[in-house]
């Protein structure tokens with residue numbers, strides 16, 4: 001019989017093995033990482049005394065419309081090849097969703113290696129991860145307006161404050177106050193033998209204006225086999241001077257340093273500082289999201305100063321108690337109240353489609369055009385105004 005539960009200490013190795021077999025992470029990865037798994041975040045399926053499927057979720061905050069929503073991020077979803085197709089992954093993730101909801105998460109998100117298992121439990125494509133790349137020789141010339149220095153431990157609070165200031169103007173970035181997220185994930189690398197540094201930009205008064213944790217990646221060939229490309233997930237600057245300073249700092253790597261690659265919004269404003277169209281998309285991938293608590297998520301995010309109202313019915317394949325529920329949305333100058341009502345709705349969608357509209361990824365007019373939203377012109381206009389904003393994106397890949 002298959003049992004679903006939180007794993008025990010002596011199952012670390014088995015979790016590592018299921019993940020490395022399913023996700024092609026390799027044996028060395030499993031051995032290195034197994035002792036660091038946060039077991040309380042995991043749910044596993046155990047069959048005949050062996051772990052055959054894994055899943056995990058950890059809490060974050062995620063910005064939408066200038067406010068953060070409690071979110072549960074699903075990861076480590078893997079089923080051994082011999083146990084696939086029996087519904088284990090769906091069952092595990094559905095239980096993680098319920099657990100997240102009980103703990104106060106209003107939304108849940110994940111990176112899908114395959115879309116179908118998640119779409120069938122209410123997630124939909126709802127945001128973008130994008131790696132941009134430019135040749136270092138194409139970075140702007142000239143000196144850095146501000147000082148760029150190596151990060152010191154005492155800078156953590158200032159770095160987090162700059163991150164919050166910049167990301168709160170965006171839709172989609174995630175945030176965690178948990179120390180390990182910053183000290184082990186953002187400001188350090190867990191990969192062995194990778195050269196890694198963190199640069200900070202200091203303003204006139206010594207305050208931090210920007211930062212960039214980066215690694216030396218592979219170069220593109222050429223004369224030297226020790227040539228490299230700079231890779232970063234966080235090229236974060238709160239002012240033009242700070243951004244120009246980081247770009248000037250990286251221009252100083254030219255020669256052996258061939259390229260700068262960073263993850264940013266799909267339409268990255270860095271392009272405005274580059275003389276020609278030299279930024280290329282190196283890689284892009286979508287993340288999925290679903291609302292776990294519809295009224296809570298609607299009331300929790302920020303909006304433009306829009307007024308109007310709508311009755312919306314949502315189909316939910318995962319939460320039986322919510323399937324087919326109608327919600328009344330009332331917006332007054334960007335303040336939204338949402339409640340369940342018992343009456344016929346004027347707009348209908350799946351929870352997934354509505355989640356994708358909620359993040360600003362899918363426009364309501366497009367959703368109508370592809371048959372994913374049934375709504376009249378007035379409803380489309382209201383929803384379009386409500387969820388207007390910068391396209392949703394995330395800087396981290398994990």
Ligand SMILES: CC(C)(COP(=O)(O)OP(=O)(O)OC[C@H]1O[C@@H](n2cnc3c(N)ncnc32)[C@H](O)[C@@H]1OP(=O)(O)O)[C@@H](O)C(=O)NCCC(=O)NCCS
Pocket residue numbers: 022023053077078079080083084085086087088089090091111112113114115116117118120
């Ligand atoms: C993806 C994976 C976790 C699915 O595990 P599983 O236990 O077989 O999943 P389920 O049985 O719950 O399948 C749920 C649905 O997704 C579909 N599905 C499963 N694996 C799929 C895949 N690789 N591609 C497309 N659809 C898939 C199933 O057919 C099923 O659809 P249905 O409900 O319409 O019949 C498993 O195939 C796996 O470990 N793959 C390699 C690792 C990976 O890709 N993990 C996901 C990381 S985000």
